[in-house]
Amino acid sequence: MVAFTKNSKMAEVILRDYQLLPIISRFGIKLGFGNKSIEEICTDRNVDLPFFLEILNSYHSIDYFPENHLCDFKADVMVSYLTNTHSYYLNSKVPHIELFIDRMDQTAQFENSRNVALLKQFFNEYKIDIEHHFSEEEKNVFPYVLALEKALKSNNCSPQLIEKIKREPIEIYERNHESLEVKLADMKNLIIRFLPPLHCEDDCEHLLTELFQLECDIEDHTRMEEKVLIPKVKMLERKVLEYYGV
Amino acid sequence: MEFEDKKIQTVIASDQYLVRLGVKTLLNVIGIESDLYEADSFVELERLVNDVPDLNYLILSEDLLPKQKQDCLKGIKGSCSFCKAIIIGQQKIPNCVFEHFILHSYNRKQVVEKLQLFFQESDSTFGNHDSGTLSDREIDVLKAVALGYSNKEIADQLFISINTVITHRKNITQKLGIKTISGLTVYALMNHIIKAEEVR
Numbered sequence: 001m002v003a004f005t006k007n008s009k010m011a012e013v014i015l016r017d018y019q020l021l022p023i024i025s026r027f028g029i030k031l032g033f034g035n036k037s038i039e040e041i042c043t044d045r046n047v048d049l050p051f052f053l054e055i056l057n058s059y060h061s062i063d064y065f066p067e068n069h070l071c072d073f074k075a076d077v078m079v080s081y082l083t084n085t086h087s088y089y090l091n092s093k094v095p096h097i098e099l100f101i102d103r104m105d106q107t108a109q110f111e112n113s114r115n116v117a118l119l120k121q122f123f124n125e126y127k128i129d130i131e132h133h134f135s136e137e138e139k140n141v142f143p144y145v146l147a148l149e150k151a152l153k154s155n156n157c158s159p160q161l162i163e164k165i166k167r168e169p170i171e172i173y174e175r176n177h178e179s180l181e182v183k184l185a186d187m188k189n190l191i192i193r194f195l196p197p198l199h200c201e202d203d204c205e206h207l208l209t210e211l212f213q214l215e216c217d218i219e220d221h222t223r224m225e226e227k228v229l230i231p232k233v234k235m236l237e238r239k240v241l242e243y244y245g246v
Numbered sequence: 247m248e249f250e251d252k253k254i255q256t257v258i259a260s261d262q263y264l265v266r267l268g269v270k271t272l273l274n275v276i277g278i279e280s281d282l283y284e285a286d287s288f289v290e291l292e293r294l295v296n297d298v299p300d301l302n303y304l305i306l307s308e309d310l311l312p313k314q315k316q317d318c319l320k321g322i323k324g325s326c327s328f329c330k331a332i333i334i335g336q337q338k339i340p341n342c343v344f345e346h347f348i349l350h351s352y353n354r355k356q357v358v359e360k361l362q363l364f365f366q367e368s369d370s371t372f373g374n375h376d377s378g379t380l381s382d383r384e385i386d387v388l389k390a391v392a393l394g395y396s397n398k399e400i401a402d403q404l405f406i407s408i409n410t411v412i413t414h415r416k417n418i419t420q421k422l423g424i425k426t427i428s429g430l431t432v433y434a435l436m437n438h439i440i441k442a443e444e445v446r
Contacts, residue, residue: 118432125428186429193423194436 003057003064006039006049013038017060022217026084027052048077054228055081059220070232075149078229079142085221086134093214094127100207107200115195119187126183133180141173145229148236157244165241170233180222184215254278257294259285260307265334269305276362288312295322296409299416301329303365308335319343325413327381332364380421385439387414391427392434393444 004013010033014020027047038056042049050072057064101120108116144164151157188211191204198204256278258269266284273280283298285291288310295301304322311318316339322331323343332346333339339347346364348357380388383404390400397415401408424430434440 115436118435122428122432182425183429186424186426186432189423190429190432190436194433 004038004053004060006042006053007037009033010036010038010041013056019216020056020059022088023055023059026081026088048073051077051081055224058224058227062223064227070228070235075145075232075236078232079145082221082225082229083138083142086138089214089218090127090131090134093210093217094130097123097207097210097214100203100210103203104198104200104207107203108198112196112198116198119190119195122183122187122190126187129183130180133178141170144170145233145236148233148240151240152236152243157240161240162244162246165237166246169237170230174226174230177222177226180218181215184211184218187211188215254280254302255283255298255300256280256303256305257283257285257291257298257301258305259291259294259310260334261286261310262307265307269334272358272361276358276365278361278365285310288318291322292325295325295329296413300420301326304329304331306331306333308333308339315339316342324410327413327417330364332360380418384414384418384421387411388418388430388434389439391415391418392431392440394427 010024010029014024014033027045029041029045029047033041036044038053039049041047042052050069051074054069054073101116101123105113105116105120147161148165151161188208191208191211256273258266260266260269263286266286270282273282280303283294285294291306291310295304304326306322308315319331319333319339320343330346331344332348333342333344334348334350336350338349346360348360352360386404387400390403395403397408397411401411404411418430419425422430422433424433431440431445435442435445
Protein backbone atom coordinates (compact mmCIF):
# COMPACT_ATOMS: atom_id res chain seq x y z
CA MET A 1 0.00 0.00 0.00
CA VAL A 2 1.25 3.48 -0.84
CA ALA A 3 1.85 5.58 2.23
CA PHE A 4 0.47 9.11 2.57
CA THR A 5 3.02 11.85 1.97
CA LYS A 6 3.17 15.50 2.92
CA ASN A 7 1.71 16.33 -0.50
CA SER A 8 -1.36 14.12 -0.13
CA LYS A 9 -4.56 16.11 0.06
CA MET A 10 -6.01 16.01 3.55
CA ALA A 11 -9.56 15.58 2.26
CA GLU A 12 -8.56 12.61 0.12
CA VAL A 13 -6.89 10.95 3.07
CA ILE A 14 -10.10 11.06 5.07
CA LEU A 15 -12.27 10.03 2.13
CA ARG A 16 -10.01 7.04 1.66
CA ASP A 17 -10.03 6.03 5.34
CA TYR A 18 -12.69 7.56 7.55
CA GLN A 19 -11.31 5.73 10.58
CA LEU A 20 -8.60 8.39 10.66
CA LEU A 21 -11.17 11.00 11.70
CA PRO A 22 -10.72 10.63 15.47
CA ILE A 23 -6.95 10.69 14.94
CA ILE A 24 -6.85 14.06 13.23
CA SER A 25 -9.18 15.55 15.79
CA ARG A 26 -6.73 14.44 18.49
CA PHE A 27 -4.24 16.75 16.78
CA GLY A 28 -6.77 19.57 16.91
CA ILE A 29 -7.28 19.46 13.15
CA LYS A 30 -10.80 20.45 12.16
CA LEU A 31 -12.77 19.63 8.99
CA GLY A 32 -13.15 22.00 6.06
CA PHE A 33 -9.77 21.21 4.51
CA GLY A 34 -10.62 22.55 1.06
CA ASN A 35 -7.89 21.33 -1.23
CA LYS A 36 -5.04 21.72 1.23
CA SER A 37 -2.25 19.19 1.46
CA ILE A 38 -1.22 17.52 4.71
CA GLU A 39 1.78 19.82 4.87
CA GLU A 40 -0.32 22.97 4.54
CA ILE A 41 -2.78 21.79 7.17
CA CYS A 42 0.07 21.03 9.57
CA THR A 43 1.58 24.46 9.09
CA ASP A 44 -1.81 26.11 9.64
CA ARG A 45 -2.46 24.19 12.83
CA ASN A 46 1.09 24.12 14.07
CA VAL A 47 1.26 20.34 14.03
CA ASP A 48 4.55 18.44 13.77
CA LEU A 49 4.46 17.22 10.16
CA PRO A 50 6.80 14.20 10.23
CA PHE A 51 5.14 12.82 13.32
CA PHE A 52 1.64 13.42 12.00
CA LEU A 53 2.55 11.47 8.86
CA GLU A 54 3.90 8.59 10.92
CA ILE A 55 0.67 8.40 12.87
CA LEU A 56 -1.60 8.61 9.84
CA ASN A 57 0.33 5.91 8.06
CA SER A 58 0.68 3.52 10.93
CA TYR A 59 -3.02 3.77 11.71
CA HIS A 60 -3.93 3.45 8.08
CA SER A 61 -1.93 0.39 7.26
CA ILE A 62 -1.06 -2.50 9.52
CA ASP A 63 2.06 -3.27 7.51
CA TYR A 64 3.48 0.20 7.65
CA PHE A 65 6.83 0.15 9.32
CA PRO A 66 8.42 3.54 9.86
CA GLU A 67 12.03 2.50 10.39
CA ASN A 68 13.43 5.19 8.11
CA HIS A 69 11.50 8.01 9.65
CA LEU A 70 12.18 7.50 13.33
CA CYS A 71 14.70 10.36 13.41
CA ASP A 72 12.32 12.78 11.73
CA PHE A 73 10.24 13.72 14.72
CA LYS A 74 10.83 14.54 18.36
CA ALA A 75 9.92 12.26 21.22
CA ASP A 76 8.05 14.96 23.11
CA VAL A 77 5.53 15.34 20.27
CA MET A 78 4.86 11.66 20.44
CA VAL A 79 4.54 11.60 24.20
CA SER A 80 2.06 14.42 24.16
CA TYR A 81 0.07 12.68 21.43
CA LEU A 82 -0.06 9.42 23.37
CA THR A 83 -1.11 11.22 26.53
CA ASN A 84 -3.86 12.94 24.54
CA THR A 85 -5.02 9.62 23.23
CA HIS A 86 -5.21 8.19 26.72
CA SER A 87 -7.42 11.00 27.87
CA TYR A 88 -9.54 10.67 24.74
CA TYR A 89 -10.27 7.06 25.69
CA LEU A 90 -10.94 7.84 29.31
CA ASN A 91 -12.85 11.08 28.91
CA SER A 92 -14.72 10.51 25.69
CA LYS A 93 -14.97 6.83 24.79
CA VAL A 94 -15.44 5.24 28.21
CA PRO A 95 -18.24 7.61 29.37
CA HIS A 96 -20.02 6.96 26.07
CA ILE A 97 -20.03 3.26 26.67
CA GLU A 98 -21.10 3.73 30.27
CA LEU A 99 -23.99 5.86 29.11
CA PHE A 100 -25.35 3.10 26.89
CA ILE A 101 -24.92 0.48 29.58
CA ASP A 102 -26.82 2.72 31.98
CA ARG A 103 -29.63 3.12 29.50
CA MET A 104 -29.82 -0.63 29.02
CA ASP A 105 -29.86 -0.97 32.77
CA GLN A 106 -32.87 1.31 33.02
CA THR A 107 -34.95 -0.61 30.51
CA ALA A 108 -33.90 -4.12 31.52
CA GLN A 109 -36.49 -6.11 33.40
CA PHE A 110 -36.29 -8.54 36.30
CA GLU A 111 -33.80 -11.27 35.57
CA ASN A 112 -32.03 -9.33 32.85
CA SER A 113 -31.31 -6.37 35.06
CA ARG A 114 -29.03 -8.68 37.03
CA ASN A 115 -27.23 -9.55 33.78
CA VAL A 116 -26.82 -5.94 32.77
CA ALA A 117 -25.49 -5.19 36.25
CA LEU A 118 -22.89 -7.91 35.71
CA LEU A 119 -21.84 -6.34 32.40
CA LYS A 120 -21.65 -2.98 34.08
CA GLN A 121 -19.38 -4.34 36.73
CA PHE A 122 -17.27 -6.09 34.10
CA PHE A 123 -16.79 -2.85 32.20
CA ASN A 124 -15.99 -1.05 35.41
CA GLU A 125 -13.17 -3.47 36.08
CA TYR A 126 -11.97 -2.92 32.55
CA LYS A 127 -11.98 0.81 33.10
CA ILE A 128 -9.83 0.39 36.18
CA ASP A 129 -7.46 -1.81 34.17
CA ILE A 130 -6.93 0.73 31.43
CA GLU A 131 -6.66 3.63 33.86
CA HIS A 132 -3.93 1.73 35.62
CA HIS A 133 -2.19 0.80 32.36
CA PHE A 134 -2.25 4.39 31.10
CA SER A 135 -1.11 5.94 34.35
CA GLU A 136 1.79 3.48 34.56
CA GLU A 137 2.90 4.60 31.10
CA GLU A 138 2.49 8.25 31.93
CA LYS A 139 4.31 7.92 35.22
CA ASN A 140 7.16 5.60 34.24
CA VAL A 141 7.61 5.26 30.51
CA PHE A 142 6.95 8.71 29.08
CA PRO A 143 9.22 10.65 31.48
CA TYR A 144 11.99 8.18 30.66
CA VAL A 145 11.54 8.83 26.93
CA LEU A 146 11.70 12.57 27.49
CA ALA A 147 14.79 12.23 29.68
CA LEU A 148 16.57 10.32 26.93
CA GLU A 149 15.93 13.01 24.38
CA LYS A 150 16.93 15.73 26.80
CA ALA A 151 20.19 13.94 27.58
CA LEU A 152 21.11 14.00 23.90
CA LYS A 153 20.18 17.62 23.41
CA SER A 154 21.65 19.12 26.55
CA ASN A 155 24.98 17.31 26.62
CA ASN A 156 24.15 16.41 30.14
CA CYS A 157 23.28 12.93 31.22
CA SER A 158 22.81 11.75 34.78
CA PRO A 159 24.47 8.50 35.85
CA GLN A 160 21.02 7.35 36.96
CA LEU A 161 19.75 7.56 33.41
CA ILE A 162 22.67 5.50 32.07
CA GLU A 163 22.03 3.03 34.84
CA LYS A 164 18.35 2.81 33.86
CA ILE A 165 19.13 2.25 30.19
CA LYS A 166 21.28 -0.68 31.20
CA ARG A 167 19.09 -2.11 33.90
CA GLU A 168 15.59 -1.30 32.73
CA PRO A 169 15.58 -0.60 29.00
CA ILE A 170 12.37 -0.12 27.05
CA GLU A 171 12.64 -3.75 26.05
CA ILE A 172 11.31 -4.72 29.47
CA TYR A 173 8.23 -2.59 28.96
CA GLU A 174 7.88 -4.09 25.49
CA ARG A 175 7.87 -7.60 26.89
CA ASN A 176 5.25 -6.80 29.51
CA HIS A 177 3.10 -4.61 27.30
CA GLU A 178 -0.23 -6.29 27.80
CA SER A 179 -3.15 -6.38 25.49
CA LEU A 180 -6.06 -4.15 26.41
CA GLU A 181 -8.43 -5.48 23.77
CA VAL A 182 -9.10 -8.98 25.03
CA LYS A 183 -11.60 -7.94 27.67
CA LEU A 184 -13.46 -5.79 25.17
CA ALA A 185 -13.76 -8.77 22.86
CA ASP A 186 -15.15 -10.79 25.77
CA MET A 187 -17.67 -8.11 26.54
CA LYS A 188 -18.88 -8.11 22.94
CA ASN A 189 -19.21 -11.87 23.02
CA LEU A 190 -21.17 -11.80 26.24
CA ILE A 191 -23.62 -9.34 24.76
CA ILE A 192 -23.90 -10.90 21.33
CA ARG A 193 -24.13 -14.49 22.44
CA PHE A 194 -25.32 -14.73 25.99
CA LEU A 195 -27.27 -11.69 27.13
CA PRO A 196 -30.99 -12.49 26.88
CA PRO A 197 -32.64 -10.03 24.47
CA LEU A 198 -33.41 -6.57 25.82
CA HIS A 199 -36.16 -4.24 24.77
CA CYS A 200 -33.79 -1.46 23.84
CA GLU A 201 -32.26 -2.68 20.60
CA ASP A 202 -31.05 0.79 19.66
CA ASP A 203 -29.00 1.31 22.79
CA CYS A 204 -27.64 -2.19 22.54
CA GLU A 205 -26.63 -1.64 18.94
CA HIS A 206 -24.93 1.64 19.81
CA LEU A 207 -23.13 0.03 22.69
CA LEU A 208 -21.82 -2.74 20.46
CA THR A 209 -20.73 -0.27 17.80
CA GLU A 210 -18.85 1.73 20.44
CA LEU A 211 -17.21 -1.44 21.73
CA PHE A 212 -16.15 -2.50 18.23
CA GLN A 213 -14.71 0.96 17.56
CA LEU A 214 -12.90 1.22 20.85
CA GLU A 215 -11.43 -2.23 20.34
CA CYS A 216 -10.14 -1.27 16.88
CA ASP A 217 -8.82 2.04 18.11
CA ILE A 218 -6.99 0.54 21.08
CA GLU A 219 -5.57 -2.15 18.83
CA ASP A 220 -4.15 0.56 16.58
CA HIS A 221 -2.93 2.50 19.56
CA THR A 222 -1.06 -0.54 20.85
CA ARG A 223 0.40 -1.19 17.42
CA MET A 224 1.51 2.40 17.27
CA GLU A 225 3.23 2.13 20.65
CA GLU A 226 4.91 -1.03 19.52
CA LYS A 227 5.90 0.11 16.04
CA VAL A 228 6.68 3.77 16.56
CA LEU A 229 7.27 4.50 20.24
CA ILE A 230 9.36 1.48 21.16
CA PRO A 231 11.66 1.52 18.09
CA LYS A 232 12.17 5.24 18.60
CA VAL A 233 13.07 4.76 22.25
CA LYS A 234 15.43 1.92 21.40
CA MET A 235 17.16 4.23 18.96
CA LEU A 236 17.44 6.98 21.60
CA GLU A 237 18.84 4.51 24.14
CA ARG A 238 21.49 3.41 21.66
CA LYS A 239 22.40 6.99 20.83
CA VAL A 240 22.70 8.05 24.47
CA LEU A 241 24.97 5.12 25.25
CA GLU A 242 27.12 5.82 22.20
CA TYR A 243 27.26 9.54 22.85
CA TYR A 244 28.42 9.13 26.40
CA GLY A 245 30.76 6.34 25.38
CA VAL A 246 29.33 3.71 27.68
CA MET B 247 -20.83 -20.70 11.46
CA GLU B 248 -17.95 -19.19 13.29
CA PHE B 249 -15.21 -21.70 12.61
CA GLU B 250 -16.25 -22.52 9.09
CA ASP B 251 -13.58 -20.56 7.30
CA LYS B 252 -10.89 -21.80 9.61
CA LYS B 253 -8.46 -24.27 8.12
CA ILE B 254 -8.72 -27.79 9.45
CA GLN B 255 -5.80 -29.32 11.32
CA THR B 256 -4.74 -32.89 10.70
CA VAL B 257 -2.04 -35.01 12.31
CA ILE B 258 -0.61 -37.97 10.41
CA ALA B 259 1.16 -40.37 12.74
CA SER B 260 3.21 -43.35 11.68
CA ASP B 261 6.77 -44.43 12.25
CA GLN B 262 7.09 -45.22 8.55
CA TYR B 263 7.88 -42.37 6.21
CA LEU B 264 6.25 -44.14 3.28
CA VAL B 265 2.96 -44.52 5.14
CA ARG B 266 2.89 -40.81 6.01
CA LEU B 267 3.73 -39.89 2.43
CA GLY B 268 1.02 -42.23 1.13
CA VAL B 269 -1.61 -40.72 3.42
CA LYS B 270 -0.62 -37.21 2.37
CA THR B 271 -0.93 -38.13 -1.28
CA LEU B 272 -4.37 -39.65 -0.75
CA LEU B 273 -5.59 -36.58 1.15
CA ASN B 274 -4.54 -34.60 -1.86
CA VAL B 275 -6.40 -36.96 -4.14
CA ILE B 276 -9.66 -36.63 -2.25
CA GLY B 277 -9.20 -32.87 -2.02
CA ILE B 278 -8.79 -32.33 1.72
CA GLU B 279 -7.36 -28.89 2.40
CA SER B 280 -5.76 -29.05 5.78
CA ASP B 281 -2.72 -28.01 7.73
CA LEU B 282 -0.74 -31.21 8.14
CA TYR B 283 1.45 -32.24 11.05
CA GLU B 284 3.51 -35.41 11.05
CA ALA B 285 4.50 -37.56 14.00
CA ASP B 286 7.05 -40.34 13.64
CA SER B 287 6.98 -41.47 17.25
CA PHE B 288 4.41 -41.80 20.01
CA VAL B 289 6.13 -39.09 22.04
CA GLU B 290 5.91 -36.72 19.10
CA LEU B 291 2.26 -37.62 18.64
CA GLU B 292 1.49 -36.84 22.27
CA ARG B 293 3.27 -33.53 21.92
CA LEU B 294 1.30 -32.59 18.80
CA VAL B 295 -2.01 -33.63 20.31
CA ASN B 296 -1.35 -31.32 23.23
CA ASP B 297 0.23 -28.47 21.28
CA VAL B 298 -1.76 -28.12 18.08
CA PRO B 299 -4.72 -25.92 18.93
CA ASP B 300 -8.08 -27.02 17.55
CA LEU B 301 -6.84 -30.29 16.15
CA ASN B 302 -9.61 -31.84 14.01
CA TYR B 303 -8.35 -35.11 12.56
CA LEU B 304 -5.84 -37.73 13.48
CA ILE B 305 -4.76 -40.44 11.06
CA LEU B 306 -2.85 -42.92 13.16
CA SER B 307 -0.96 -46.02 12.14
CA GLU B 308 -1.12 -48.77 14.74
CA ASP B 309 2.62 -49.47 14.51
CA LEU B 310 3.30 -46.23 16.37
CA LEU B 311 1.48 -47.29 19.52
CA PRO B 312 3.37 -48.74 22.47
CA LYS B 313 2.18 -52.05 23.97
CA GLN B 314 -0.89 -50.88 25.89
CA LYS B 315 -2.73 -49.83 22.76
CA GLN B 316 -6.12 -49.28 24.34
CA ASP B 317 -4.77 -47.09 27.12
CA CYS B 318 -2.70 -45.01 24.72
CA LEU B 319 -5.73 -44.44 22.53
CA LYS B 320 -7.84 -43.47 25.52
CA GLY B 321 -5.13 -41.04 26.57
CA ILE B 322 -5.15 -39.46 23.13
CA LYS B 323 -8.93 -39.30 23.08
CA GLY B 324 -8.79 -37.57 26.45
CA SER B 325 -6.33 -34.90 25.33
CA CYS B 326 -8.23 -33.95 22.18
CA SER B 327 -11.91 -34.44 22.69
CA PHE B 328 -12.78 -32.52 19.49
CA CYS B 329 -10.56 -34.66 17.37
CA LYS B 330 -11.72 -37.54 15.17
CA ALA B 331 -9.29 -40.37 14.62
CA ILE B 332 -8.91 -43.16 12.09
CA ILE B 333 -6.59 -46.08 12.79
CA ILE B 334 -4.50 -47.83 10.15
CA GLY B 335 -3.81 -51.44 11.18
CA GLN B 336 -3.87 -55.19 10.59
CA GLN B 337 -7.38 -55.57 11.96
CA LYS B 338 -9.99 -53.59 13.87
CA ILE B 339 -9.17 -53.11 17.53
CA PRO B 340 -12.09 -54.47 19.56
CA ASN B 341 -13.89 -51.99 21.87
CA CYS B 342 -11.72 -49.17 20.60
CA VAL B 343 -12.52 -45.54 21.60
CA PHE B 344 -12.21 -44.65 17.92
CA GLU B 345 -14.54 -46.23 15.42
CA HIS B 346 -12.78 -45.64 12.10
CA PHE B 347 -10.28 -48.08 10.66
CA ILE B 348 -8.27 -48.57 7.50
CA LEU B 349 -7.01 -52.14 7.27
CA HIS B 350 -3.76 -53.14 5.64
CA SER B 351 -5.69 -55.51 3.38
CA TYR B 352 -7.75 -52.72 1.80
CA ASN B 353 -7.21 -51.87 -1.85
CA ARG B 354 -6.92 -48.32 -3.14
CA LYS B 355 -10.64 -47.87 -3.73
CA GLN B 356 -11.54 -49.02 -0.23
CA VAL B 357 -8.96 -46.79 1.39
CA VAL B 358 -10.12 -43.73 -0.54
CA GLU B 359 -13.75 -44.44 0.34
CA LYS B 360 -12.93 -44.89 4.02
CA LEU B 361 -11.00 -41.63 4.11
CA GLN B 362 -13.75 -39.74 2.31
CA LEU B 363 -16.35 -41.08 4.69
CA PHE B 364 -14.15 -40.25 7.65
CA PHE B 365 -13.74 -36.62 6.64
CA GLN B 366 -17.37 -36.16 5.55
CA GLU B 367 -18.89 -37.68 8.65
CA SER B 368 -16.76 -35.54 10.87
CA ASP B 369 -17.81 -32.44 9.00
CA SER B 370 -21.40 -32.92 10.05
CA THR B 371 -20.56 -33.62 13.66
CA PHE B 372 -18.58 -30.40 13.94
CA GLY B 373 -21.87 -28.57 14.12
CA ASN B 374 -22.41 -30.05 17.55
CA HIS B 375 -19.07 -28.92 18.85
CA ASP B 376 -19.64 -25.40 17.71
CA SER B 377 -23.09 -25.16 19.16
CA GLY B 378 -21.50 -23.89 22.34
CA THR B 379 -22.94 -26.40 24.76
CA LEU B 380 -20.41 -27.21 27.41
CA SER B 381 -19.92 -30.79 28.55
CA ASP B 382 -20.45 -31.60 32.24
CA ARG B 383 -16.72 -31.78 32.78
CA GLU B 384 -16.19 -28.45 31.07
CA ILE B 385 -18.81 -26.93 33.36
CA ASP B 386 -16.90 -28.28 36.37
CA VAL B 387 -13.71 -26.67 35.07
CA LEU B 388 -15.48 -23.41 34.18
CA LYS B 389 -16.95 -23.24 37.66
CA ALA B 390 -13.52 -23.59 39.24
CA VAL B 391 -11.94 -21.07 36.85
CA ALA B 392 -14.69 -18.56 37.54
CA LEU B 393 -14.19 -18.99 41.25
CA GLY B 394 -10.56 -18.06 40.76
CA TYR B 395 -8.78 -21.38 41.21
CA SER B 396 -5.46 -21.97 39.47
CA ASN B 397 -4.91 -24.78 36.96
CA LYS B 398 -3.00 -26.75 39.57
CA GLU B 399 -5.79 -26.39 42.14
CA ILE B 400 -8.41 -27.39 39.57
CA ALA B 401 -6.39 -30.44 38.53
CA ASP B 402 -6.19 -31.55 42.18
CA GLN B 403 -9.88 -30.93 42.84
CA LEU B 404 -11.09 -32.84 39.80
CA PHE B 405 -8.39 -35.55 39.86
CA ILE B 406 -7.15 -34.79 36.36
CA SER B 407 -3.79 -33.68 34.99
CA ILE B 408 -2.89 -30.03 34.49
CA ASN B 409 -2.70 -30.72 30.77
CA THR B 410 -6.28 -31.91 30.76
CA VAL B 411 -7.33 -28.78 32.63
CA ILE B 412 -5.61 -26.67 30.00
CA THR B 413 -7.32 -28.60 27.21
CA HIS B 414 -10.71 -28.12 28.85
CA ARG B 415 -10.03 -24.42 29.25
CA LYS B 416 -9.04 -24.17 25.60
CA ASN B 417 -12.26 -25.87 24.56
CA ILE B 418 -14.37 -23.70 26.86
CA THR B 419 -12.85 -20.55 25.41
CA GLN B 420 -13.37 -21.86 21.90
CA LYS B 421 -17.01 -22.71 22.52
CA LEU B 422 -17.90 -19.50 24.36
CA GLY B 423 -15.56 -17.07 22.64
CA ILE B 424 -14.55 -15.69 26.04
CA LYS B 425 -10.88 -15.52 26.92
CA THR B 426 -10.44 -13.71 30.23
CA ILE B 427 -11.17 -15.07 33.68
CA SER B 428 -13.41 -12.15 34.55
CA GLY B 429 -15.35 -12.69 31.32
CA LEU B 430 -15.82 -16.35 32.18
CA THR B 431 -16.95 -15.36 35.66
CA VAL B 432 -19.63 -13.10 34.21
CA TYR B 433 -20.77 -15.94 31.94
CA ALA B 434 -20.91 -18.35 34.87
CA LEU B 435 -22.90 -15.87 36.95
CA MET B 436 -25.31 -15.11 34.10
CA ASN B 437 -26.00 -18.78 33.64
CA HIS B 438 -26.26 -19.59 37.34
CA ILE B 439 -23.25 -21.90 37.19
CA ILE B 440 -21.90 -20.09 40.24
CA LYS B 441 -23.47 -17.74 42.76
CA ALA B 442 -22.29 -14.20 43.38
CA GLU B 443 -21.57 -15.00 47.05
CA GLU B 444 -19.13 -17.74 46.05
CA VAL B 445 -16.81 -15.51 44.03
CA ARG B 446 -13.64 -14.89 45.94
